[in-house]
Amino acid sequence: MKKVTFIHAADLHLDSGMAGLRHLPQPIFSKLRESTFESLSSIVDAAIAHSVDFVVLAGDLFDAEDRSIRAQIIFIKEMERLAEKGISVFAVHGNHDHMEGSWVHLPLPKNVHLFSNQVETVEFITESQTSVHLYGFSYHSRHVYERMIQHYKKRDGADFDIGILHGQLEGESEHGAYAPFTISELAVKNFDYWALGHIHKRNVIQNEPPIVYPGNTQGRHVKETGDKGCYLVQLSEKGAEMTFINTAPVVWSERELNCEEADSFQEIYSKCLDLIDEEKMTGQAKILILTLQNTDLPPKDAAAIREGELLDLLKEHEAEGEDGFIWIADLLVNERKKWNKEKLMSESAFFAEMFHAAVDLEGIGGSLELLYKHPEARRFLQKQSEDELDSISKEAENLLMQLLYQS
Template sequence: MKKITFIHAADLHLDSPMVGLKHLPPDIFSRIKESTFTALKKLTAAAICHQVDFVIIAGDLFDGEDRSLRAQSRFRTEMQKLLVHHIPVFVIHGNHDHLNGSWVHLDMPANVHIFDSEVEVKDLHTRSGEKVHLYGFSYPTRHVFDRKIDEYMKVEGADFHIGILHGNESSGTEHDNYAPFSIQELNEKGFDYWALGHIHKRAVLSETPPIIYPGNIQGRNKKETGTKGCYLVELSESDVNMKFIETSDIVWQEAFLDAAPANSIDEVLKLLSAKINDIRQDKTGTLLTLHLENVHLNDDREKRALSEELLELLIADEREEESFVWTFELTMMASQQFDKEHLKTEANFYAELFETIDNYQEINPAITPLYNHPLGRKYLSHLTEEEQDTLIKQAEKLLIELLYQS
């Protein structure tokens, strides 16, 4: 049975400037600056380890159209490693590293095949004899709003057909609508796999055929949370197996900690220490946004110490850690305890409010207007009963707090 194995990566953004992090300790900032290159090395090592037939990079290799010499040189070094192992690499350029940029050009090794500005087909004969057709194009300029998908035409004569496209699925509104396409359009092309790029969050748009966003290989800001990487794909005539391979050296995380059980600053610190150790990952650095909720200390000195010194305490022992958890953003919210029975005696309004909430059966009419917003549709569809109950309780708490403050 015919079979091919390849790595699908996208959005390397090599030499990303990591804006807003220069205030961090020099060693940590240096590691963050190096993280896109570290992720590339992990990608290369995975390709060699698994002896893949080829590698696909679906756009935005470089962070900017100027393509720094440092980024080009480091990329070329990794491609030369793949050349030694006879692994070809198929590359398209995206909106960030489009072909119309201005840069000092470095030649790439012979195993790197770059698609031109018009959709074209490249042939590959694998070591085991399979023939593969790969289809793609590089962005001629930064803004490509044309439906380039119309230009992808299947050319017979290959065992496998793979489309490479850096673009936006038409229904998505969170990103620039570059080279838009629909899932139906991709399905109609009759390809065996679609290697997508542009969206930095990994997503499986379809399983048959596979239509895949691998996400970027290294998160670059607090919006790009979680582990990043690429896909190892094994594609046969009858089946597909995909394995996600982690490449990120630095992981951005957001965490919430309920401090309600803590009655002293020492207990708060113990809760925080346990939370941070839960977050810590082996040999991977973490940049953490931490929300400390329901803080209720009675001692004024402890309150002042917590607000003035907590962040410094959290990061004090992290500077020398390889697997550091660096809290770069901390928010604290004090709890407000409300006695519902007492509030009922203060005003009849509260009694009526709580009775209405307790008898509230259907949340959907209340949130219907939010469905008009794309993010609302994304997060509010298919709410479970437990999730609906949580929303009602949160709304009750917020309403009481706002009323009590007014």
């Protein structure tokens, strides 16, 4: 039977600086700084363990266009481990590690094929004589406005055709700076697998034939939650089989704890410890954002939590960052609603106006506009998505309710 087995990963962002996390205890911050490399190492382990035919890396291998020498050397070493096992690598550069950046070029081992800045086709024949055509291109600079998808042309003669594309699936809020494409543009190519990169959230856009964003290989902040890793893919005459493999040494996660039954600080504290113990059973190191739901505590106990005493206690045991640590990065409290927002707004014009002002999405966007227009700041900032604005507005609403409750 004709078949090919490969690993599809993208957005490794090697040597990601983990911006904004320096406040974490040193051992935990160090683990995060090494995590992108560790994840790559686990991907290589998986490729070897499953004796894949090749590995596809769909862009953003490095976090920065001036990729560090250390990042390159670690990458090269990992690629050499694959070379020793006769495993090829097909990689493209994305918007983060585009080819125009200035860096010290270290030669890559021969098993790594890097696609040029034009769409090219590479033929690969497996040991069992299955032929594969791989199509891809690398970003020549940070932005690629061109619809590169139009240059992907299926070449006859292969058992399987795999498209590698670092780019943006077009949706509602697009600006088209990252080799934009639509699902139908991919579908008409009649390929057997689309190995996408660029979007950091894992997403199997379509199953048959697969169109897949594997997501990045290591979460770098609270918005990149959940397991991160790569897909092990097998294409055969029977179709595609995909298995997700978690390779992230540290996972970001959000959890809720229902505190309805808890009457004191102590009870909530022990509930939190139980939750940490439960999380520890998995052995997976985690950075958790914990939300206490429906708390209803005596004022002193509630104040102690609000002022951070509970969070400090929970952090105490984990600051060493030993294997499988559970670090509570933030503790949010949703007090049991004694006051209802809708009721307040309908009864009083003052409250109505206050809530409108605080949670007005357009207002938030408008206030940030100045910042985004600032010539220096705009280089570093990405526009907030509607989801993000939405969560800012929810936070504002919660804060308001809490302030009202305390007054």
